[in-house]
Amino acid sequence: MDNIIEIKDLSFKYNDLYIFKNLNLNIKKNTFLTIMGPSSTGKTTLCNLICNKLDNKGSIRINGTVGLVNKKNYNCLVEEIISNKDIIKSLKLNNILSCNFEDLNNEEQALVEIGEVLSNTYNIIIIDNVLNKLNKDNFNRVIKLLNKLNKDGITIINITNNIEESLFSKELLILNNQIIIYDDIFKVYEQEKLLKENNIEIPFMVSLSNKLKYYNLLDDTVLDIDKMVNILWK
């Protein structure tokens, strides 16, 4: 399959501290990739490198345009940041259009940061630690939009510390000393040692399903609580 990002022999350091040493990484076109890993292993640095914001030794080849959703510090009105009517509607930003970005609360700022990037056409969208600022409804709205873009051929990369977000993706990359992309996410959830070494929990519903299966109370993994309750109490 085509790679949209190819990283070869990449080394990067802050002063004398190496964040990456000879990193090799290929990211498939049109994947929906979740990047996790212990804190301070270079997840944000990796996005900044892909977005060409940091000098480095090595080669990074990108086949397309990249939109980065991360913490911004705008001092202007929301309507000056986002004008795409569909995005304003689907993210329900109408009420805050005439507000100054810096007066918004953290979650509203996150929605605007997402809306700004989704308003433009990019081949790759990278989200750095933003989805975990959203409440349930907003999170679901954004995931719906991302899934649609992914269906239309856009490559999505989401960086997070919350394993629950990985349930919505096609692949999982655990960034640590060894860098492996797993294309069967549910196989990863079974690898207790790997998760523990990387300070990652198992998603709640996967863990609950596994235990219920062990006690013969359930046949298959169920991710939706309502559905599981209906199976358990028919």
Added chain:
Amino acid sequence: MEIKLNNINFTYKKIGYKFKRIFNNLNLNIKTGEITGIIGENKTTLLELINKTLLPDSGTILLNDKELNNIGFSHQNPIEHFINTTVKEELLASIIINNKQVEEIDKKISDALIMVNLNNTYLNRKTNSLSSSELKKLSLACTLITNPKIILLDDPTYSLDLKDKQNLIKLIKLLKKRYNKTFIIATNDTEFLNVISDYIYVINKDVILEGTKYNVFKEYSILNELNIRQPRTIEFSSIVLNKKNIKIGYRDEINDLIKDIYRYK
């Protein structure tokens, strides 16, 4: 002893908001020596009021005299509050800004770093080279180094991994137990509050719910309406009660939940 907020009214006077009413006769009694969780909307504004960095339009905030000038605030986005230099200078600045006399400064600095799981190798690191979790930890260290009685934490678990969170839980519990510190924690991370808090307030313009964790977290429909996710084990029990009218227990651990499911199935 208590921190009393009486009839607080506060209006946000910024463009676009058109005098948005944030608090409408808000009343809160926060016990000192306890860990109080704040969930919902306008959480940061509430912390700013307690910290006296914002003043209410009307109403009073009463703290015990000695504690009045003894508040530490670890912010949501620490980088915005840092002076953008090195880790060591950031910690020194925190001491100076808070007008504290600190003896054996080097030892205090290294103690503060160790408490938050950083260490002396960070001393000369530029703050703009730190990861978001390291910034969160440094912000907490800057707060702890001034030895405040009341500690305000805004969104403390943001960008922390599992191990960081477990360390933070241990640290907060230790500081409460050994030094009788008061914590007021603003977050929508209900899993975290479920492990740590003695008392919880759910707020928007006013107090919507208050009580011990089970009393607050079992309120499925109110929390759902407010878009607040319950701790997952409690959410499960709530949905069983709601859909099937079967009352299984409210549990913190998955294993206890499994026993209940087995019993009631």
